[in-house]
Amino acid sequence: MIGNNSDVSRGAEKKLLTEWDTILREEWYSQEEPDEIVINFAKLLKREKRKMRVLDLGCGAGRHQIFMTKQGFETHGTDISSTGLNLTKQRLKRQNLEVYLVKCDMKNLPFVESLFDAAICLHTIYHQKLKGIQETISEIQRVLQKEGSLLINFLSKRTYSYGKGEKVEENTFMETEGIEKGILHHFTDEEEIKHLFRNFNIVNLELSEKDVEGKLRSRWVLTAKTGITLFGHNTMMRQA
Numbered sequence: 253m254i255g256n257n258s259d260v261s262r263g264a265e266k267k268l269l270t271e272w273d274t275i276l277r278e279e280w281y282s283q284e285e286p287d288e289i290v291i292n293f294a295k296l297l298k299r300e301k302r303k304m305r306v307l308d309l310g311c312g313a314g315r316h317q318i319f320m321t322k323q324g325f326e327t328h329g330t331d332i333s334s335t336g337l338n339l340t341k342q343r344l345k346r347q348n349l350e351v352y353l354v355k356c357d358m359k360n361l362p363f364v365e366s367l368f369d370a371a372i373c374l375h376t377i378y379h380q381k382l383k384g385i386q387e388t389i390s391e392i393q394r395v396l397q398k399e400g401s402l403l404i405n406f407l408s409k410r411t412y413s414y415g416k417g418e419k420v421e422e423n424t425f426m427e428t429e430g431i432e433k434g435i436l437h438h439f440t441d442e443e444e445i446k447h448l449f450r451n452f453n454i455v456n457l458e459l460s461e462k463d464v465e466g467k468l469r470s471r472w473v474l475t476a477k478t479g480i481t482l483f484g485h486n487t488m489m490r491q492a
Contacts, residue, residue, distance in 0.1 A: 305325070311330060316374065330361065368395050370400060381436065382421065406438075456473075457474050
């Protein structure tokens with residue numbers, strides 16, 4: 253007897269959880285130093301000189317949640333991986349920092365509307381099909397307050413791995429080897445990002461690129477706001 257769609261979905265979800273639990277045990281995926289763009293984002297938020305609640309969506313092993321908490325923000329982390337959440341919890345407790353962690357799918361956040369002043373979503377949202385990305389963006393918009401701030405990044409079509417692996421849908425490929433075997437990667441361009449965030453006000457959109465052992469790694473970095481009118485935005489390229 254062939255299982256129904258919900259059985260298939262649950263099986264795929266369980267397999268994905270197992271893969272991420274394995275991946276997050278690797279040293280590279282459990283770094284402790286924050287990305288430079290998060291450091292700069294924190295500086296921007298501090299200019300508002302008020303207590304802020306920040307969501308780290310797809311927090312992994314917690315490096316950005318820990319950094320933002322140390323900067324004085326009330327930072328909440330979510331992830332689908334128990335391994336990542338356990339690592340984050342241990343690191344927070346070792347440093348006597350508040351622990352706010354939830355295990356959930358980023359497409360269905362268990363928070364009330366307008367709860368957060370800002371959100372960070374790095375190296376995460378593009379690990380799903382386009383429909384899932386759209387649903388995640390809607391959830392981010394729902395849980396952010398009016399004039400809430402967002403920092404997020406996407407894989408660029410310029411990156412060396414574009415088109416490699418098993419094609420799942422347009423611009424979405426599944427890794428077929430290596431540590432991320434079985435993981436989806438969606439690649440995008442400026443036009444698609446502007447469409448995805450048409451209900452946001454884009455503050456800045458830039459390509460962050462670097463050469464690693466002869467391979468170009470390219471990501472779009474977006475800073476955006478909800479609920480206010482901005483006059484234009486910047487699009488640029490920088491070397492990471």
